[in-house]
Amino acid sequence: MRTIIVSGASSGIGLATAERFARSGDHVINLDLLPPAPDTVNGTREGGGRVRWIEVDVADWSSVREVVDRVHAERGRIDVVIANAGISVRRGILDLTEDEVRRTLDVNLMGVLALWRHATPHMLRQGEGVLLATASVNGSRGYPLYADYNASKAAVASLCQTFAIELSPMIRTACVAPGAVLTPMQRAEYTDSMLDEVNERIPARRHARPEEIADVFHFLASPQASFVSGQQFVVDGAETAGATTAFFPGPTGPLR
Numbered sequence: 569m570r571t572i573i574v575s576g577a578s579s580g581i582g583l584a585t586a587e588r589f590a591r592s593g594d595h596v597i598n599l600d601l602l603p604p605a606p607d608t609v610n611g612t613r614e615g616g617g618r619v620r621w622i623e624v625d626v627a628d629w630s631s632v633r634e635v636v637d638r639v640h641a642e643r644g645r646i647d648v649v650i651a652n653a654g655i656s657v658r659r660g661i662l663d664l665t666e667d668e669v670r671r672t673l674d675v676n677l678m679g680v681l682a683l684w685r686h687a688t689p690h691m692l693r694q695g696e697g698v699l700l701a702t703a704s705v706n707g708s709r710g711y712p713l714y715a716d717y718n719a720s721k722a723a724v725a726s727l728c729q730t731f732a733i734e735l736s737p738m739i740r741t742a743c744v745a746p747g748a749v750l751t752p753m754q755r756a757e758y759t760d761s762m763l764d765e766v767n768e769r770i771p772a773r774r775h776a777r778p779e780e781i782a783d784v785f786h787f788l789a790s791p792q793a794s795f796v797s798g799q800q801f802v803v804d805g806a807e808t809a810g811a812t813t814a815f816f817p818g819p820t821g822p823l824r
């Protein structure tokens with residue numbers, strides 16, 4: 569039975585991903601600040617398999633090291649790490665504050681780096697492992713009102729390349745770069761009419777379901793993806809395939 573660590577698996581994409589792996593028989597550990605969503609039982613919805621929650625702030629480097637080492641001591645191996653926990657706050661450049669920007673980078677960038685960094689020695693000793701993370705299409709475009717978030721996701725794509733180069737052939741890396749996914753994160757920042765506006769601009773005419781991102785993670789962690797490393801997989805319903813670079817629901821200028 570593989571041991572899979574997923575961060576941010578109490579909600580949204582992480583929850584669906586943890587359930588996807590648990591359902592296929594993997595032992596899954598959820599590292600999250602918060603307990604699993606209330607519509608779950610023991611961290612999973614019906615039919616989802618069992619997921620164990622450990623409370624941790626992924627931005628805390630030494631806590632992440634301690635928890636990764638503990639999981640390895642208990643399980644004897646760590647097969648796959650999915651650094652998924654992330655935050656975003658929708659605000660213009662003139663509204664950015666130092667504390668908020670640092671928190672975004674601490675969670676979205678340092679949280680991935682810490683998890684991957686501390687899993688790496690275990691994977692090297694066992695001679696194999698897969699490091700995955702949730703990036704975003706925001707990492708490759710200038711989506712307004714998300715300056716710090718966009719930069720943090722570009723950094724995740726960069727980590728994915730560097731880890732792959734340094735750690736191949738023992739360890740593979742890959743990121744999933746979703747477009748719009750209907751999760752509590754998206755719900756928190758978009759009104760219904762903004763969601764409709766976004767859907768109109770996506771060629772698929774809708775947001776992704778978290779399960780559609782989970783399926784891609786499941787593939788990337790599988791032997792079928794054995795020659796995939798160092799790359800981002802864009803899963804966006806063709807949002808970024810065309811000439812239009814980005815959609816901007818709501819007013820975006822500095823004087824909005």
Ligand SMILES: NC(=O)c1ccc[n+]([C@@H]2O[C@H](COP(=O)([O-])OP(=O)(O)OC[C@H]3O[C@@H](n4cnc5c(N)ncnc54)[C@H](O)[C@@H]3O)[C@@H](O)[C@H]2O)c1
Pocket residue numbers: 575576577578579580581582599600601602624625626627652653654655656675679702703704705745746747748749750751752753754
């Ligand atoms: N929803 C989207 O449209 C979308 C698009 C592209 C990328 N993403 C990325 O997908 C990932 C998951 O997002 P989601 O939409 O499922 O969000 P979500 O808010 O539903 O879930 C995020 C989870 O991460 C946890 N978390 C936040 N900060 C943490 C921390 N410091 N330590 C541990 N856990 C922490 C939260 O408690 C929550 O359970 C994020 O990295 C996000 O940037 C989301």
